[in-house]
Amino acid sequence: MRMLLHGWGILLAGCLVVTSLAAAKKPNVLFLIADDLNCDLHAYGHPHVHSPHIDALAARGVSFERAYCQFPLCSPSRSSFLTGRRPDVTRIITNSRRSPEGAYTNHPHFRDYIPDTVTLPQLFRQHGYQVARIGKLYHYGVPGQIGTDGLDDPASWDHVVNSYGRDKVEEDRVFSLVPGSYGGTLSWLAADGADEEQTDGMVATEAIRLLEEYQQGPFFLAVGFYRPHTPYVAPHKYFDLYPRDEIRLPALSPDDKRRVPAAAYQSAKRPQEDMTNELRREAIQAYWASITFMDAQVGRVVHALERLGLAENTIIVMTSDHGYHMYEHGLWQKMSLFENSCRVPLIIAEPDTNQAGATSTALAELVDLYPTLADLCGLPAPDYLDGVSLRPVLEDPSVDVKPAAFTQVRRGNKMGYSVRTPRWRYTHWDRGNDGVQLFDMRADPGETTNLADNPKHADTVEKLREILGAYLPANAS
Ligand SMILES: [Ca+2]
Structure with a gap:
């Protein structure tokens, strides 16, 4: 009997070794996304903005110079790329509806229309990955819903973390063009205290903790930062990097001044229309400060990945849900179809790539992320996805995988x-x-x-x- 048990023990131990070897071969995914981040990054040639940690990711992967969102608004864009379907399929063309009392609702949700769809993170769950979300992946009203689940999709995750930092606790200190309102309009604060006290600092801390917990792999860790979305809150030191008297405002074309065609400029709204040039420079300073603060949190997470020895087996993605205007064409924020609003940063860094530091002008769409990550990890993507795998570009940045990129917006x-x-x-x-x-x-x-x-x-x-x-x-x- 003892012999028999001993035999089973050897057999079981053998199975465990085989299982862990198979698991070790599956690459991990670290999916980093910022909210409302345009290409105002040093890695994308911006002359002023400091982004050393995103630059370091660009140096280890391939940067897409022509990557575009499908809809320049949070929920439509995120619902699209996380399901791999275009907005006319998900039918999500607005953020969450509010109740008559102003409370957030969980509708519209893509599962109202495509209930059985398998999302990108859900695919990884189905194939044995530990899949976690920290912060904003699906839509959240920012800052209103920070600390909640937002408009989440529970089927997508094994584990979720909703951080809530000093930027929320001390919200009444934030300057806003519309006093008391911090999300829809421009608002900012040069904050006291350390990075780690802000929501995005806590997001990075939680990401590091989960990397430690999941280090046996395989994992799909989705880290959604809330900055540089309004309110542009970042510790003082990041504001000090951008003296306002050195900030030049974008020049406007005759069409920009006349606002023709009118539909192209319909995202303009008061009181952003009435800002003085001094206030415009303050807003730009605060946006850039928020980018550099968020970039520092990216650096903390990637540093932990390296410290834990996980970088050799982890694919890193860095992107944003859509672009953003900082007074180009006289516009602010999103919801236009100009390049500033449609274009997103997109860096994909594979371990062992021989294209580290390459840039590609191949057209790419956020809807391509799903088939790309499934392809890189050897998972069977559903055959109905609307995007294509960018793997050929990652192997040879000079090739194209699609002739055009599409973006739409509602009027x-x-x-x-x-x-x-x-x-x-x-x-x-x-x-x-x-x-x-x-x-x-x-x-x-x-x-x-x-x-x-x-x-x-x-x-x-x-x-x-x-x-x-x-x-x-x-x-x-
Ligand atoms: Ca957004």
């Missing part, structure tokens, strides 16, 4: 759609009834001259209209 009951090709950005509002825009991004990267009515470009307009027409669902405006 009341109508929609604007935009297509970006390597050379052009073409946008039409309500099928063109409310305006058409064509920009030569090679000659005019600042989108100052709308060429849509220029007869010389009629063929280009027609071709891009066809590309957009093939993309649009049959009933879309």
Whole structure:
């Protein structure tokens, strides 16, 4: 009997060894995402913004120069890339509805429309990964819902952490253009205290703790920072990096000043419209300070990954849910279809890559993240996904995987759609009834001259209209 038990013991031990060897071969995923972060990063050529830790990620991976969100607003964008479906499929084209009393609701949620979909993190759960969310992955009203689950999808995670820091506790110290309101409008604070006391500092601390807990792997750790979303709260030292008298405001084109076509500028709202130049510089200083503060928290998490010896077997993604205006075109925040609002930073760093530090001009969309990560980890992605794997670009940054990237935004009951090709950005509002825009991004990267009515470009307009027409669902405006 003792012999028999002993035999079973050897067999069991053997199974455990085999299991842990198989597990060790599966790469971990560290998915880092900032909220409302545009490409104002040193790694993306910005002349002022300090982002040493995101720069370090760029040095170990491939940076996508032309990566685009599918909808420049939190819930529509996040619902899209976490399900791998475009906004016309998820049907999430707004953030969460509020009750008549102003309370957040859990609707609309993509599961209202595609209930059985398997999300990106859920796929990893189904294949034996430990999957955790810290902070904002699906939509959260920021700062209103910090410390809650927000508009979460429980099926996506084994474990969730909702940090709540000093930025929330001392909210009444935040300056706001609309006193008492901190999310929808511009607001900021040069805060007292240490990084670790702020919500994003606590997010990083929790991420480090889970890396320690999950180090046997495989894990999919999703870390969602709340900054640089408004209110732009960061410790004083980050504001000191950006003297206001050195900040130059973007120049406006004649179309920007006249605001034509009107739909393109409809995201403008009071009281942001009434700011003085001094206040505009203060807002930009605070946004940049928030970026550098968030970047420091990225650095803490990646440092822990290295300290624990996990970097050799972990794929790191760094991105944002959409772009952001800081007075380019006279606009602030998101919800436009200009390049600033559609474009996102995207860095994918694989261990053992021979392309470390490469940049690629291949077009990429956030909806590509799902098939890319499934591909890199050898997991079977659902066949209905709307994106494509970016793996060929990670192996050779000079290749393309798609001819165009698409972004859409809502204007009341109508929609604007935009297509970006390597050379052009073409946008039409309500099928063109409310305006058409064509920009030569090679000659005019600042989108100052709308060429849509220029007869010389009629063929280009027609071709891009066809590309957009093939993309649009049959009933879309
Ligand atoms: Ca956002």
